[in-house]
Amino acid sequence: xxxxxxxxxxxxxxxxxxxxxxxxxxxxxxxxxxxxxxxxxxxxxxxxxxxxxxxxxxxxxxxxxxxxxxxxxxxxxxxxxxxxxxxxxxxxxxxxxxxxxxxxxxxxxxxxxxxxxxxxxxxxxxxxxxxxxxxxxxxxxxxxxxxxxxxxxxxxxxxxxxxxxxxxxxxxxxxxxxxxxxxxxxxxxxxxxxxxxxxxxxxxxxxxxxxxxxxxxxxxxxxxxxxxxxxxxxxxxxxxxxxxxxxxxxxxxxxxxxxxxxxxxxxxxxxxxxxxxxxxxxxxxxxxxxxxxxxxxxxxxxxxxxxxxxxxxxxxxxxxxxxxxxxxxxxxxxxxxxxxxxxxxxxxxxxxxxxxxxxxxx
Amino acid sequence: xxxxxxxxxxxxxxxxxxxxxxxxxxxxxxxxxxxxxxxxxxxxxxxxxxxxxxxxxxxxxxxxxxxxxxxxxxxxxxxxxxxxxxxxxxxxxxxxxxxxxxxxxxxxxxxxxxxxxxxxxxxxxxxxxxxxxxxxxxxxxxxxxxxxxxxxxxxxxxxxxxxxxxxxxxxxxxxxxxxxxxxxxxxxxxxxxxxxxxxxxxxxxxxxxxxxxxxxxxxxxxxxxxxxxxxxxxxxxxxxxxxxxxxxxxxxxxxxxxxxxxxxxxxxxxxxxxxxxxxxxxxxxxxxxxxxxxxxxxxxxxxxxxxxxxxxxxxxxxxxxxxxxxxxxxxxxxxxxxxxxxxxxxxxxxxxxxxxxxxxxx
DNA sequence: TTGTAAGCGTTATCAT
DNA sequence: ATGATAACGCTTACAA
Numbered sequence: 001x002x003x004x005x006x007x008x009x010x011x012x013x014x015x016x017x018x019x020x021x022x023x024x025x026x027x028x029x030x031x032x033x034x035x036x037x038x039x040x041x042x043x044x045x046x047x048x049x050x051x052x053x054x055x056x057x058x059x060x061x062x063x064x065x066x067x068x069x070x071x072x073x074x075x076x077x078x079x080x081x082x083x084x085x086x087x088x089x090x091x092x093x094x095x096x097x098x099x100x101x102x103x104x105x106x107x108x109x110x111x112x113x114x115x116x117x118x119x120x121x122x123x124x125x126x127x128x129x130x131x132x133x134x135x136x137x138x139x140x141x142x143x144x145x146x147x148x149x150x151x152x153x154x155x156x157x158x159x160x161x162x163x164x165x166x167x168x169x170x171x172x173x174x175x176x177x178x179x180x181x182x183x184x185x186x187x188x189x190x191x192x193x194x195x196x197x198x199x200x201x202x203x204x205x206x207x208x209x210x211x212x213x214x215x216x217x218x219x220x221x222x223x224x225x226x227x228x229x230x231x232x233x234x235x236x237x238x239x240x241x242x243x244x245x246x247x248x249x250x251x252x253x254x255x256x257x258x259x260x261x262x263x264x265x266x267x268x269x270x271x272x273x274x275x276x277x278x279x280x281x282x283x284x285x286x287x288x289x290x291x292x293x294x295x296x297x298x299x300x301x302x303x304x305x306x307x308x309x310x311x312x313x314x315x316x317x318x319x320x321x322x323x324x325x326x327x328x329x330x331x332x333x334x335x336x337x338x339x340x341x342x343x344x345x346x347x348x349x350x351x352x353x354x355x356x357x358x359x360x361x362x
Numbered sequence: 363x364x365x366x367x368x369x370x371x372x373x374x375x376x377x378x379x380x381x382x383x384x385x386x387x388x389x390x391x392x393x394x395x396x397x398x399x400x401x402x403x404x405x406x407x408x409x410x411x412x413x414x415x416x417x418x419x420x421x422x423x424x425x426x427x428x429x430x431x432x433x434x435x436x437x438x439x440x441x442x443x444x445x446x447x448x449x450x451x452x453x454x455x456x457x458x459x460x461x462x463x464x465x466x467x468x469x470x471x472x473x474x475x476x477x478x479x480x481x482x483x484x485x486x487x488x489x490x491x492x493x494x495x496x497x498x499x500x501x502x503x504x505x506x507x508x509x510x511x512x513x514x515x516x517x518x519x520x521x522x523x524x525x526x527x528x529x530x531x532x533x534x535x536x537x538x539x540x541x542x543x544x545x546x547x548x549x550x551x552x553x554x555x556x557x558x559x560x561x562x563x564x565x566x567x568x569x570x571x572x573x574x575x576x577x578x579x580x581x582x583x584x585x586x587x588x589x590x591x592x593x594x595x596x597x598x599x600x601x602x603x604x605x606x607x608x609x610x611x612x613x614x615x616x617x618x619x620x621x622x623x624x625x626x627x628x629x630x631x632x633x634x635x636x637x638x639x640x641x642x643x644x645x646x647x648x649x650x651x652x653x654x655x656x657x658x659x660x661x662x663x664x665x666x667x668x669x670x671x672x673x674x675x676x677x678x679x680x681x682x683x684x685x686x687x688x689x690x691x692x693x694x695x696x697x698x699x700x701x702x703x704x705x706x707x708x709x710x711x712x713x714x715x716x717x718x719x720x721x722x723x724x
Numbered sequence: 725t726t727g728t729a730a731g732c733g734t735t736a737t738c739a740t
Numbered sequence: 741a742t743g744a745t746a747a748c749g750c751t752t753a754c755a756a
Binding site: 036037038039040043049050053055056074076077078079 | 748749
């Protein structure tokens, strides 16, 4: 004997990591239990039912009883529902990224969007794959954060990202990265890397310094490069000739900067000030100088960049450049949620003078 | 004359912030252009077509020409496609959260999930709304991160979160928060707050300290409370009677801790060591002591918690407790992506002895 | 290998 | 106020 149960649902598939189907109650279940149509149930649950009829209460009760949770994915397919804003950076830790992310998230969630964070680990292929994935998920916008290679090849990549995103109605926004003049449809919210370092050098020059070194990664990424240019600007302003021997290459860790400094200072005892690409490097520089018995700022002044937490608490406290990271995130977020974008923004930075810089000794 | 175009699509709706519909090409468009069925197009594009027929190439070409981007939302409805892992914390900045997030993100993206970060700003209503929203979006799991109120009311809330998530096949995972014994289905990956502070006190006792103060926020949140208990444990171990007068209340900013210390140390000059709930507080304590002309560690030793970046570079460098934040994130991530959970985990922490602690002077 | 057809869980249209 | 019904864009038996 063969028994056929008419309304037996078909076997459920179960493909991870896909959303589990058939898990909870659906709108149809609620409607059935409340003895109304799906349309009515939908209206009631979305709070867009006219008055409150008898069915109104029944629908609510049924939803409650069944533990109904509306399927946002299905809603999205109808053109309602939430879109995500994506934040793509090379790495997640680090006060600068986190602060920018915080600014963007504030705006995004205030507007009812979800906020997705992705890291690339600096891998451009991963970055491209990520943009593709995010497009598939129909994000509202992608914030591409931080430094990028300052190459034509990258510009082509970015154009590709922008094109892919545009196909799904999403926008690409660069954060903390200068606009690409050839690609005006790619938005950019940046801060004044170059002017910041320049003002640091200016400050030192005002204190009488002339032999000023620069510590940085000196690669072709935008952030290092812009900051390096700011150093050169500062020298030029003061009529000091740029001397390539006074640039110190270092990775962005305090240990790297410390060992680079040890080697450097031995060759160049005449230097009276060191300008660093980042606070992290500056901290390493300070440690190396201290260990070498060189007094800060009596013998050598040090300037950082980023004004990260705790550098004010170092001994001596660090003179550095403060950038409005949170504000950068906010502005980018505003564009991401549909605000108007009228051209690249470059937010001003501020030199915070503290104890690590002082007059050059006579 | 009335002209009716048969295949004219209906007018598109356009409700922000919902995903823009009708934007790009659909699978049907690709199939039409390639002159195959949607099924074939789907198979080819998903790379699950058998061999490579003539149509194979045509589909690829059509997709390319149309700039087709598969709709991941629609895929999700079929049970395939990516689910997100959500990371919910009170705030985004802060090295501990960011590091945990990094660990979780590593695992999540490696398994093809998206990673969504949401902040509550410490608002429990926002937290509840967020859980609801994330359930609607059919996340795979929610990582609830950091301290929570240690109250029965919170346990009820958490149970509610867990229930809502369970309805959509998702899991709730506490990170950096002890398990709730009454609610074993809520997973927990925690680290040893209590043991960490205890070992700090033990270290001080070993150096001869007896008058040891505790600086913390002293509220009913789990993290502060656990760390406070660790302080009491440490005292008890050494047979030192707990003296409530030696607890200092402070907000979690170095400025707060500094001003609290100023007031405290005047009343209690007999204290020879201060154990702090966080590194941030410890830094404030150090600054206040330094400004008051009290030498660290000669006159007073200081212990922190978290081992955040740069505390090793302070003068003196900070003795603190290092917790495996990245690992906590990884383990939580592993459960989130479907790994087995066999009971609460409490990861060990490590006391990092540096320059801020020394023997009590004779 | 390919096509047909039946979903997935919503919302919107348009009658009633 | 409510209910049929048709989308939305995709996947996948099942049949050819």
